[in-house]
Amino acid sequence: METRSPGVRHMCTLSLLLVSVCPLRLCSSSWMWLGVTSAGISEKLGCANLPLSPRQLFLCRRKPFLLPSIQDGARLAVSECQSQFRHERWNCSTSQQPPVFGHELTSGTKETAFIYAVMAAGLVHAVTRSCSQGNTTECGCDARLQGGGSAVDGWHWGGCSDHIQYGTWFSRKFMDNNMKNTSTTRGGYTLNSMNQHNSEVGRQAIEQTMSTDCRCHGVSGSCAVKTCWRMMAPFDRVGVYLKDRYENSVQVSDRSRRKTRRKDQRRPPVDKQRLIFFNKSPNYCLEDRRRGVAGTRGRRCNRTSTGSDSCNLLCCGRGYNTHVVRHVQRCECKFVWCCYVRCRRCESMNDMHTCK
Ligand SMILES: *[C@@H]1O[C@H](CO)[C@@H](O)[C@H](O)[C@H]1NC(C)=O
Ligand SMILES: *[C@@H]1O[C@H](CO)[C@@H](O)[C@H](O)[C@H]1NC(C)=O
Ligand SMILES: *[C@@H]1O[C@H](CO)[C@@H](O)[C@H](O)[C@H]1NC(C)=O
Ligand SMILES: *[C@@H]1O[C@H](CO)[C@@H](O)[C@H](O)[C@H]1NC(C)=O
Secondary structure: OOOOOHHHHHHHHHHHHHHHHHHHHHHHOHHHHHHHHOOOOOOOOOHHHOOOOHHHHHHHHHOHHHHHHHHHHHHHHHHHHHHHOOOOOOOOOOOOOOOOOOHHHOOOOHHHHHHHHHHHHHHHHHHHHHHHOOOOOOOOEOHHHOOOEEOOOOEEEOOOOEOHHHHHHHHHHHHOOOOOOOOOOOOOEOHHHHHHHHHHHHHHHHHHOOEEEEEEEOHHHOOOEEEEEEEOOOHHHHHHHHHHHHHOOEEOOEOOOOOOOHHHHHOOOOOOOOOEEOOOOOOOOOOEHHHOEOOOOOOEEEOOOOOOOEHHHHOOOOOEEEEEEEEEEEEEEEEEOOOEEEEEEEEEEEEEEEEO
8 A cells, every 4th residue: 555654645635625625716717607507596686696707797787688598508508518428437527516617627628628618609509599589689680681582592581590699799708718819829729718719619619500490381381482590509419519529629739838849839720610628638437536537436337338338438447236226117008998098017127237
Protein backbone atom coordinates (compact mmCIF):
# COMPACT_ATOMS: atom_id res chain seq x y z
CA MET A 1 0.00 0.00 0.00
CA GLU A 2 1.08 3.51 -0.75
CA THR A 3 2.38 5.46 2.21
CA ARG A 4 1.94 9.16 2.31
CA SER A 5 3.94 11.81 4.04
CA PRO A 6 1.94 14.35 6.04
CA GLY A 7 2.68 16.91 3.36
CA VAL A 8 1.08 14.80 0.68
CA ARG A 9 -1.94 14.15 2.82
CA HIS A 10 -2.27 17.85 3.32
CA MET A 11 -2.30 18.37 -0.43
CA CYS A 12 -5.00 15.77 -0.77
CA THR A 13 -7.35 17.50 1.64
CA LEU A 14 -6.63 20.74 -0.07
CA SER A 15 -7.64 19.46 -3.46
CA LEU A 16 -10.71 17.77 -2.04
CA LEU A 17 -11.61 21.07 -0.53
CA LEU A 18 -11.24 22.66 -3.93
CA VAL A 19 -13.77 20.25 -5.33
CA SER A 20 -16.33 21.16 -2.74
CA VAL A 21 -15.59 24.82 -3.21
CA CYS A 22 -15.66 24.42 -6.95
CA PRO A 23 -19.42 24.86 -7.29
CA LEU A 24 -18.91 28.17 -5.53
CA ARG A 25 -16.18 29.03 -7.94
CA LEU A 26 -18.57 28.16 -10.72
CA CYS A 27 -21.08 30.43 -9.09
CA SER A 28 -19.03 33.35 -10.15
CA SER A 29 -18.93 32.05 -13.68
CA SER A 30 -21.93 32.09 -15.91
CA TRP A 31 -22.68 28.44 -15.13
CA MET A 32 -24.59 29.04 -12.03
CA TRP A 33 -27.58 29.69 -14.19
CA LEU A 34 -27.99 25.96 -14.60
CA GLY A 35 -29.57 26.27 -11.20
CA VAL A 36 -32.55 27.84 -12.91
CA THR A 37 -33.61 24.36 -14.03
CA SER A 38 -34.59 23.54 -10.50
CA ALA A 39 -35.89 26.93 -9.47
CA GLY A 40 -39.63 27.35 -9.43
CA ILE A 41 -40.21 30.37 -11.58
CA SER A 42 -43.16 32.53 -10.82
CA GLU A 43 -43.99 36.18 -11.14
CA LYS A 44 -42.94 36.75 -7.57
CA LEU A 45 -39.61 35.05 -7.99
CA GLY A 46 -37.82 37.67 -9.99
CA CYS A 47 -34.39 37.74 -11.53
CA ALA A 48 -32.73 38.71 -8.26
CA ASN A 49 -33.58 35.39 -6.64
CA LEU A 50 -32.01 33.34 -9.39
CA PRO A 51 -28.47 32.07 -9.57
CA LEU A 52 -27.22 34.44 -12.24
CA SER A 53 -23.94 36.22 -12.84
CA PRO A 54 -24.02 40.04 -12.70
CA ARG A 55 -24.07 40.29 -16.49
CA GLN A 56 -26.89 37.76 -16.74
CA LEU A 57 -28.78 39.48 -13.98
CA PHE A 58 -28.62 42.68 -15.98
CA LEU A 59 -29.95 40.88 -19.07
CA CYS A 60 -32.65 39.16 -17.04
CA ARG A 61 -33.85 42.46 -15.60
CA ARG A 62 -34.06 43.97 -19.05
CA LYS A 63 -35.86 40.95 -20.45
CA PRO A 64 -37.77 39.28 -17.60
CA PHE A 65 -40.22 37.77 -20.08
CA LEU A 66 -37.43 35.45 -21.25
CA LEU A 67 -37.00 33.84 -17.83
CA PRO A 68 -39.21 30.82 -18.59
CA SER A 69 -37.28 30.30 -21.82
CA ILE A 70 -33.93 30.40 -20.04
CA GLN A 71 -35.23 27.73 -17.71
CA ASP A 72 -36.71 25.66 -20.55
CA GLY A 73 -33.50 25.95 -22.54
CA ALA A 74 -31.33 24.70 -19.70
CA ARG A 75 -33.67 21.80 -18.98
CA LEU A 76 -33.87 20.87 -22.64
CA ALA A 77 -30.10 20.84 -22.92
CA VAL A 78 -29.40 18.83 -19.77
CA SER A 79 -31.99 16.18 -20.59
CA GLU A 80 -30.82 15.92 -24.21
CA CYS A 81 -27.22 15.58 -23.08
CA GLN A 82 -28.23 12.77 -20.71
CA SER A 83 -30.23 11.07 -23.40
CA GLN A 84 -27.41 11.23 -25.97
CA PHE A 85 -24.88 9.89 -23.47
CA ARG A 86 -27.03 7.37 -21.60
CA HIS A 87 -25.04 4.45 -23.00
CA GLU A 88 -21.60 6.02 -22.57
CA ARG A 89 -19.15 5.85 -19.72
CA TRP A 90 -19.54 9.59 -19.20
CA ASN A 91 -23.31 9.89 -18.94
CA CYS A 92 -23.61 13.65 -18.59
CA SER A 93 -24.64 13.39 -14.99
CA THR A 94 -24.92 16.54 -12.97
CA SER A 95 -24.90 17.04 -9.26
CA GLN A 96 -28.45 17.06 -8.02
CA GLN A 97 -29.37 20.41 -6.51
CA PRO A 98 -28.68 22.65 -8.29
CA PRO A 99 -27.94 20.54 -11.35
CA VAL A 100 -24.46 21.70 -12.23
CA PHE A 101 -21.74 19.99 -14.13
CA GLY A 102 -18.48 19.33 -12.37
CA HIS A 103 -14.95 19.08 -13.60
CA GLU A 104 -15.96 18.53 -17.21
CA LEU A 105 -17.01 22.18 -17.45
CA THR A 106 -13.42 23.32 -17.14
CA SER A 107 -11.44 20.26 -18.25
CA GLY A 108 -11.21 21.41 -21.85
CA THR A 109 -12.21 17.98 -23.14
CA LYS A 110 -14.69 16.86 -25.79
CA GLU A 111 -17.24 16.67 -23.01
CA THR A 112 -16.71 20.35 -22.18
CA ALA A 113 -17.23 21.06 -25.87
CA PHE A 114 -20.49 19.15 -26.01
CA ILE A 115 -21.89 20.76 -22.88
CA TYR A 116 -21.27 24.27 -24.17
CA ALA A 117 -22.71 23.46 -27.57
CA VAL A 118 -25.86 21.81 -26.28
CA MET A 119 -26.53 24.53 -23.69
CA ALA A 120 -26.15 27.30 -26.27
CA ALA A 121 -28.41 25.41 -28.67
CA GLY A 122 -31.02 24.76 -25.98
CA LEU A 123 -31.25 28.45 -25.26
CA VAL A 124 -31.74 29.33 -28.94
CA HIS A 125 -34.39 26.64 -29.26
CA ALA A 126 -36.40 27.67 -26.21
CA VAL A 127 -36.28 31.40 -26.90
CA THR A 128 -37.24 30.88 -30.55
CA ARG A 129 -40.18 28.70 -29.59
CA SER A 130 -41.41 31.41 -27.31
CA CYS A 131 -41.06 33.92 -30.17
CA SER A 132 -43.07 31.71 -32.53
CA GLN A 133 -45.82 31.28 -29.98
CA GLY A 134 -46.23 35.02 -29.83
CA ASN A 135 -45.26 35.22 -26.18
CA THR A 136 -43.23 38.36 -26.51
CA THR A 137 -43.44 41.49 -28.58
CA GLU A 138 -39.68 41.62 -29.08
CA CYS A 139 -39.66 38.79 -31.57
CA GLY A 140 -42.08 36.77 -33.63
CA CYS A 141 -42.26 34.76 -36.82
CA ASP A 142 -39.74 35.25 -39.60
CA ALA A 143 -41.22 38.21 -41.46
CA ARG A 144 -38.68 38.02 -44.27
CA LEU A 145 -40.36 34.92 -45.60
CA GLN A 146 -43.90 36.20 -45.52
CA GLY A 147 -45.49 36.76 -48.91
CA GLY A 148 -42.63 35.19 -50.87
CA GLY A 149 -42.61 31.91 -52.69
CA SER A 150 -43.00 30.63 -56.22
CA ALA A 151 -46.34 30.97 -57.99
CA VAL A 152 -45.09 28.81 -60.87
CA ASP A 153 -44.29 25.91 -58.60
CA GLY A 154 -47.51 26.52 -56.72
CA TRP A 155 -46.27 27.31 -53.25
CA HIS A 156 -45.83 30.31 -51.03
CA TRP A 157 -44.45 31.07 -47.62
CA GLY A 158 -47.11 31.25 -44.98
CA GLY A 159 -47.87 30.36 -41.41
CA CYS A 160 -45.18 31.06 -38.90
CA SER A 161 -41.60 30.40 -39.84
CA ASP A 162 -39.31 30.13 -36.84
CA HIS A 163 -37.20 33.26 -36.55
CA ILE A 164 -34.02 32.02 -34.93
CA GLN A 165 -32.08 35.29 -35.13
CA TYR A 166 -33.45 36.71 -31.90
CA GLY A 167 -32.83 33.52 -29.94
CA THR A 168 -29.34 33.25 -31.40
CA TRP A 169 -28.58 36.82 -30.42
CA PHE A 170 -29.87 36.22 -26.92
CA SER A 171 -27.94 32.96 -26.50
CA ARG A 172 -24.72 34.79 -27.43
CA LYS A 173 -25.43 37.64 -25.04
CA PHE A 174 -26.32 35.34 -22.22
CA MET A 175 -23.54 32.78 -22.51
CA ASP A 176 -20.56 34.40 -24.16
CA ASN A 177 -18.14 36.62 -22.37
CA ASN A 178 -18.43 39.14 -25.17
CA MET A 179 -15.10 38.14 -26.50
CA LYS A 180 -13.91 39.18 -29.86
CA ASN A 181 -14.87 37.06 -32.80
CA THR A 182 -12.71 33.96 -32.49
CA SER A 183 -13.45 32.21 -35.74
CA THR A 184 -10.10 33.16 -37.20
CA THR A 185 -7.99 32.30 -34.18
CA ARG A 186 -4.55 31.04 -35.12
CA GLY A 187 -1.90 29.61 -32.89
CA GLY A 188 -4.14 28.34 -30.19
CA TYR A 189 -7.23 29.06 -28.17
CA THR A 190 -7.87 29.94 -24.57
CA LEU A 191 -10.44 28.01 -22.57
CA ASN A 192 -12.74 30.98 -23.00
CA SER A 193 -12.41 31.21 -26.75
CA MET A 194 -12.69 27.45 -27.04
CA ASN A 195 -15.96 27.52 -25.13
CA GLN A 196 -17.22 30.36 -27.22
CA HIS A 197 -16.35 28.57 -30.44
CA ASN A 198 -18.22 25.47 -29.26
CA SER A 199 -21.26 27.44 -28.12
CA GLU A 200 -21.39 28.92 -31.59
CA VAL A 201 -21.30 25.43 -33.12
CA GLY A 202 -24.34 24.68 -30.96
CA ARG A 203 -26.19 27.74 -32.15
CA GLN A 204 -25.37 26.95 -35.75
CA ALA A 205 -26.72 23.43 -35.19
CA ILE A 206 -30.19 24.92 -34.80
CA GLU A 207 -29.91 26.56 -38.19
CA GLN A 208 -28.33 23.49 -39.81
CA THR A 209 -31.13 21.20 -38.70
CA MET A 210 -34.02 23.49 -39.69
CA SER A 211 -36.38 22.14 -42.30
CA THR A 212 -39.23 23.29 -44.49
CA ASP A 213 -42.70 21.95 -43.91
CA CYS A 214 -45.64 22.45 -46.26
CA ARG A 215 -49.37 22.01 -46.19
CA CYS A 216 -51.48 21.31 -49.26
CA HIS A 217 -54.53 23.25 -50.32
CA GLY A 218 -56.79 22.77 -53.31
CA VAL A 219 -59.90 20.89 -54.37
CA SER A 220 -60.12 17.63 -52.44
CA GLY A 221 -56.51 17.58 -51.47
CA SER A 222 -55.20 18.13 -55.00
CA CYS A 223 -52.30 20.12 -53.60
CA ALA A 224 -52.60 22.79 -56.30
CA VAL A 225 -51.31 25.31 -53.82
CA LYS A 226 -48.93 24.74 -50.95
CA THR A 227 -48.19 26.88 -47.94
CA CYS A 228 -44.71 26.38 -46.57
CA TRP A 229 -42.81 27.48 -43.52
CA ARG A 230 -39.37 27.00 -42.02
CA MET A 231 -39.21 25.32 -38.68
CA MET A 232 -36.63 24.19 -36.17
CA ALA A 233 -36.05 20.46 -35.79
CA PRO A 234 -37.24 18.86 -32.55
CA PHE A 235 -34.43 19.21 -30.04
CA ASP A 236 -33.54 15.51 -30.08
CA ARG A 237 -32.52 15.91 -33.74
CA VAL A 238 -30.23 18.73 -32.67
CA GLY A 239 -28.87 16.39 -30.00
CA VAL A 240 -28.06 13.71 -32.59
CA TYR A 241 -26.38 16.31 -34.78
CA LEU A 242 -24.22 17.58 -31.92
CA LYS A 243 -23.35 14.07 -30.76
CA ASP A 244 -21.97 13.47 -34.23
CA ARG A 245 -19.96 16.70 -33.96
CA TYR A 246 -18.68 15.47 -30.61
CA GLU A 247 -17.48 12.24 -32.15
CA ASN A 248 -15.70 14.16 -34.91
CA SER A 249 -14.30 16.93 -32.74
CA VAL A 250 -10.74 18.13 -33.25
CA GLN A 251 -7.96 18.75 -30.79
CA VAL A 252 -6.45 22.24 -30.86
CA SER A 253 -3.62 23.80 -28.96
CA ASP A 254 -4.09 25.60 -25.68
CA ARG A 255 -2.51 29.03 -25.98
CA SER A 256 -2.38 29.51 -22.24
CA ARG A 257 0.22 26.75 -22.07
CA ARG A 258 3.70 28.01 -22.62
CA LYS A 259 4.93 25.39 -25.03
CA THR A 260 2.97 26.02 -28.16
CA ARG A 261 4.64 24.05 -30.85
CA ARG A 262 5.52 25.78 -34.09
CA LYS A 263 3.45 23.31 -35.98
CA ASP A 264 0.38 24.57 -34.10
CA GLN A 265 1.10 28.17 -34.98
CA ARG A 266 0.84 27.42 -38.63
CA ARG A 267 -2.24 25.30 -38.36
CA PRO A 268 -5.19 26.84 -40.20
CA PRO A 269 -8.20 27.88 -38.13
CA VAL A 270 -10.69 25.16 -37.40
CA ASP A 271 -13.85 24.79 -39.43
CA LYS A 272 -16.63 26.74 -37.75
CA GLN A 273 -18.89 23.71 -37.70
CA ARG A 274 -16.56 21.47 -35.71
CA LEU A 275 -16.28 21.12 -31.98
CA ILE A 276 -12.82 21.70 -30.57
CA PHE A 277 -11.05 20.57 -27.40
CA PHE A 278 -7.62 20.84 -25.75
CA ASN A 279 -7.27 17.77 -23.61
CA LYS A 280 -7.79 14.07 -24.11
CA SER A 281 -10.64 12.81 -21.96
CA PRO A 282 -10.05 10.55 -19.00
CA ASN A 283 -11.43 7.06 -19.61
CA TYR A 284 -14.21 7.67 -17.06
CA CYS A 285 -13.84 4.09 -15.83
CA LEU A 286 -13.03 4.52 -12.17
CA GLU A 287 -14.39 6.93 -9.66
CA ASP A 288 -12.13 9.93 -9.25
CA ARG A 289 -13.72 12.42 -6.92
CA ARG A 290 -10.99 14.95 -7.39
CA ARG A 291 -11.86 15.18 -11.06
CA GLY A 292 -15.55 14.68 -10.54
CA VAL A 293 -15.62 11.36 -12.37
CA ALA A 294 -18.35 9.04 -11.12
CA GLY A 295 -16.93 5.88 -12.68
CA THR A 296 -19.04 3.12 -14.16
CA ARG A 297 -19.41 0.85 -11.16
CA GLY A 298 -23.05 -0.07 -10.75
CA ARG A 299 -24.01 1.09 -14.23
CA ARG A 300 -26.35 -1.17 -16.12
CA CYS A 301 -24.75 -2.80 -19.13
CA ASN A 302 -25.94 -4.91 -22.05
CA ARG A 303 -24.37 -8.33 -22.46
CA THR A 304 -25.39 -8.80 -26.09
CA SER A 305 -24.64 -5.32 -27.35
CA THR A 306 -21.41 -4.56 -29.17
CA GLY A 307 -21.70 -0.81 -28.67
CA SER A 308 -20.61 1.48 -25.88
CA ASP A 309 -23.27 0.03 -23.56
CA SER A 310 -21.82 -3.48 -23.84
CA CYS A 311 -20.68 -4.95 -20.56
CA ASN A 312 -17.17 -5.23 -21.88
CA LEU A 313 -16.78 -1.58 -22.84
CA LEU A 314 -18.92 0.05 -20.18
CA CYS A 315 -17.36 -1.92 -17.34
CA CYS A 316 -13.84 -1.34 -18.68
CA GLY A 317 -13.07 -5.07 -18.52
CA ARG A 318 -13.76 -5.29 -14.78
CA GLY A 319 -16.62 -7.70 -15.31
CA TYR A 320 -20.21 -7.44 -14.20
CA ASN A 321 -22.74 -8.78 -11.75
CA THR A 322 -25.93 -10.44 -12.86
CA HIS A 323 -29.15 -9.94 -10.96
CA VAL A 324 -32.45 -11.53 -11.69
CA VAL A 325 -35.26 -9.04 -11.87
CA ARG A 326 -38.88 -10.04 -11.67
CA HIS A 327 -41.07 -8.33 -14.16
CA VAL A 328 -44.85 -8.27 -13.79
CA GLN A 329 -46.99 -7.36 -16.75
CA ARG A 330 -50.57 -7.56 -17.88
CA CYS A 331 -50.82 -10.03 -20.71
CA GLU A 332 -53.18 -12.12 -22.82
CA CYS A 333 -55.73 -9.36 -22.69
CA LYS A 334 -59.14 -10.24 -24.13
CA PHE A 335 -62.07 -8.09 -24.90
CA VAL A 336 -65.12 -9.36 -23.08
CA TRP A 337 -68.59 -8.62 -24.52
CA CYS A 338 -69.61 -6.10 -23.33
CA CYS A 339 -67.62 -3.96 -22.35
CA TYR A 340 -64.38 -4.65 -20.62
CA VAL A 341 -60.93 -6.07 -21.12
CA ARG A 342 -59.74 -9.00 -19.08
CA CYS A 343 -56.04 -9.63 -18.68
CA ARG A 344 -53.83 -12.09 -16.94
CA ARG A 345 -50.85 -11.27 -14.83
CA CYS A 346 -47.67 -12.58 -16.34
CA GLU A 347 -44.41 -12.78 -14.54
CA SER A 348 -41.08 -13.04 -16.20
CA MET A 349 -37.59 -13.24 -14.83
CA ASN A 350 -35.03 -11.12 -16.61
CA ASP A 351 -31.32 -10.88 -16.18
CA MET A 352 -29.91 -7.49 -15.39
CA HIS A 353 -26.20 -6.82 -15.55
CA THR A 354 -24.35 -4.13 -13.68
CA CYS A 355 -20.70 -3.24 -13.79
CA LYS A 356 -18.41 -4.42 -11.00
C1 LIG B 1 -46.22 31.02 -24.02
O1 LIG B 1 -47.17 31.53 -23.11
C2 LIG B 1 -48.15 30.59 -22.72
C3 LIG B 1 -49.17 31.30 -21.85
O2 LIG B 1 -48.54 32.12 -20.90
C4 LIG B 1 -47.48 29.42 -21.99
O3 LIG B 1 -48.41 28.46 -21.62
C5 LIG B 1 -46.44 28.79 -22.93
O4 LIG B 1 -45.76 27.77 -22.24
C6 LIG B 1 -45.46 29.83 -23.42
N1 LIG B 1 -44.59 29.21 -24.39
C7 LIG B 1 -43.26 29.30 -24.34
C8 LIG B 1 -42.52 28.55 -25.37
O5 LIG B 1 -42.66 29.95 -23.50
C1 LIG C 1 -16.69 36.35 -37.26
O1 LIG C 1 -15.91 36.91 -38.30
C2 LIG C 1 -16.07 36.26 -39.55
C3 LIG C 1 -15.10 36.86 -40.54
O2 LIG C 1 -14.41 37.93 -40.00
C4 LIG C 1 -17.55 36.43 -39.99
O3 LIG C 1 -17.74 35.80 -41.22
C5 LIG C 1 -18.45 35.81 -38.94
O4 LIG C 1 -19.81 36.02 -39.30
C6 LIG C 1 -18.19 36.41 -37.57
N1 LIG C 1 -18.96 35.65 -36.58
C7 LIG C 1 -19.64 36.22 -35.59
C8 LIG C 1 -20.31 35.31 -34.65
O5 LIG C 1 -19.71 37.43 -35.46
C1 LIG D 1 -24.78 8.22 -14.52
O1 LIG D 1 -24.04 7.20 -13.91
C2 LIG D 1 -23.98 7.26 -12.50
C3 LIG D 1 -23.11 6.13 -12.03
O2 LIG D 1 -21.88 6.14 -12.66
C4 LIG D 1 -25.38 7.17 -11.93
O3 LIG D 1 -25.32 7.29 -10.53
C5 LIG D 1 -26.26 8.27 -12.50
O4 LIG D 1 -27.58 8.13 -12.07
C6 LIG D 1 -26.22 8.25 -14.02
N1 LIG D 1 -26.89 9.44 -14.51
C7 LIG D 1 -27.79 9.43 -15.48
C8 LIG D 1 -28.37 10.73 -15.85
O5 LIG D 1 -28.11 8.41 -16.05
C1 LIG E 1 -29.05 -5.06 -25.72
O1 LIG E 1 -28.47 -4.90 -26.99
C2 LIG E 1 -29.14 -5.58 -28.03
C3 LIG E 1 -28.30 -5.44 -29.30
O2 LIG E 1 -27.90 -4.11 -29.47
C4 LIG E 1 -30.55 -5.02 -28.17
O3 LIG E 1 -31.25 -5.70 -29.19
C5 LIG E 1 -31.29 -5.17 -26.84
O4 LIG E 1 -32.56 -4.58 -26.91
C6 LIG E 1 -30.50 -4.55 -25.70
N1 LIG E 1 -31.13 -4.87 -24.43
C7 LIG E 1 -31.46 -3.95 -23.53
C8 LIG E 1 -32.06 -4.46 -22.26
O5 LIG E 1 -31.30 -2.76 -23.73
